[in-house]
Amino acid sequence: MRYAKCIIIPDDEGLHPVDKRIADHPEVSRELLHNVNLLADETIVTIYQFAGDREALETILEDSPMVCKYQLSGVGDEIHAYIHVEAHERLVGLLSMLKEFEFIFDTPLEFTRRGGLRVTMIGDVQSFQEAIPDVPDGIRLKLLKTGKYEPNTDRLFSQLTERQQEILQTAVDMGYYNVPRAVTHEDIGNELGCTGGTVGGHLRKIESKILAQIIP
Template sequence: MKYVRCALRFSESMIHPIHRFIEDHDAMVKDQLLYGNRTNAVDSFLFYGEGKMDAYASALDRVPQIRDYEVTPISTTESDVETFYAYVKQGPNETDERLFGAFTRDGVITASPVEFLADGSARLTVVGGSTALSSALDAVPDGVHVDIDRIGEYDRYEGVFDPNLTDRQYNALLTAFETGYYELPRQGSIAEIADKMDCSTATASEHIRKAERKIIERFVAHTTR
């Protein structure tokens, strides 16, 4: 069984008002869609959020498409970031309808969570057979651009701790590990890593630093929760 991890980037006319709120304000640290279903042309969603709960609720109030919602606090972190759940019911629109159709078709499953990022994009993992996955991606409506991050055999543990490394960042860390760069005492060098990656030492060092930062950021966020 295959999976595709990708990011959806919306044109200005197709971005959801809540996603625009996340993009335009610093009130939210994290917004994740955990579960969703559809009954009688009404979409019901459960979100997990980190940020300013009241600001998020006020943004929901301003969206005519949203028919009802309930925001439930969970806790406040040491850095004063509020964590909460949001149960949202909304009427469908054309973009949501077409995206829902693309990623709920026969042969594919969208793995939880779907994460909405500060740049207005949505990051998700879709699981299924190769043909069905290709059909799902082809069905994404015009105005929504798909950036594919990774394709491979699905492993349910793959997303438990996922720092979202690029392929080059992952390869840099793997090469560093195999070279002995993380041994105590250190055995490998940036020059050796760069040579094996066929790139400059500056590029190899940059890939490693960015990968390490992503891993630490994700680890801190994961363990804080």
């Protein structure tokens, strides 16, 4: 079993009008896409993870005629959202193409800082190469790497946001988790151009998320 890791890069119109409206809002940040499913009637159900202003997100969803229904949950500025949206040619075309070539997403899918979607697709890599010409107009696939798929490989790390991954990787590289500890939050912040308090806050969220996954 093989995988292809790539970035889905939409043009300025985005993957779907609802997703585009959310992406353009300054007080809401798309973090992860935990699930996306094309239904028989070509409507689409998704489970997102957002950060930011819950009221702003609710306003977007309430005002959009393409939202069939939604439910929000979460604590603080972390928001989990079930969103059922109307069919849209571009996203339906992409999901139909992936279904035709029998790809399976390894979730969650991660939004990049530039608005792309980093995904790992499991299946036949040869089929992936054959599928590229069928990608809908306005969407580009950037292949990052391929390899043998091992379940759970990188799964915990992939659940972190891009910024959290950067901070954790820097902390490990600089020796924050060495015994004895080699650097402080402030040292890591100086390396990344942020405050020690910001680093500490991110590391606490990272540790909480990872420990919750591994402790029975």
